[in-house]
Amino acid sequence: EQQVQQSPASLVLQEAENAELQCSFSIFTNQVQWFYQRPGGRLVSLLYNPSGTKQSGRLTSTTVIKERRSSLHISSSQITDSGTYLCAKYSAGNKLTFGIGTRVLVRP
């Protein structure tokens, strides 16, 4: 069972458009984190967001724990934002489980 579901699976944006990525959890979690990965590259943490809203530059994450969901908003997208965005949840013992990701392509 995929414990972390992400949508959409892929997304194409025109440069400067905004985007909203969604993440939901089949099992309760109280810690959520968003990561970014270029094709074949290492993962980089974007935002650690246990609850509420967190912002880092053009990225804003909103997590509603009781509804078992989190979202990542990308504003004013840039070509360099292209890549895969992964949502992850923590469970007991700091086990970190990932979704399959949303592939984002930003076109000029």
Place this chain on the structure above:
Amino acid sequence: EAAVTQSPRNKVTVTGGNVTLSCRQTNSHNYMYWYRQDTGHGLRLIHYSYGAGNLQIGDVPDGYKATRTTQEDFFLLLELASPSQTSLYFCASSDGQGKVFFGKGTRLTVV
């Protein structure tokens, strides 16, 4: 500077062979993880650890052993490699409070 170093970066082995993937972190983190990444499956957790001598089973542990020898070093062992274990393997370290760093990955091919 926070760092997670994986070695080797690429490895080719034959079916039935032994492979050891190494991971070292210099972040003083308690938690370390081994993942495999495959198209259509995303990142799947193999094993993880919260300190030297500790090992926790992940979601896809079959065919893999792991050992955490020190705070810094976490090894993944494939004792009878199979073609189904051809994958991109990532190691990560975490402080348990949102600081997570990944290595660059090891591409393993089992022929």
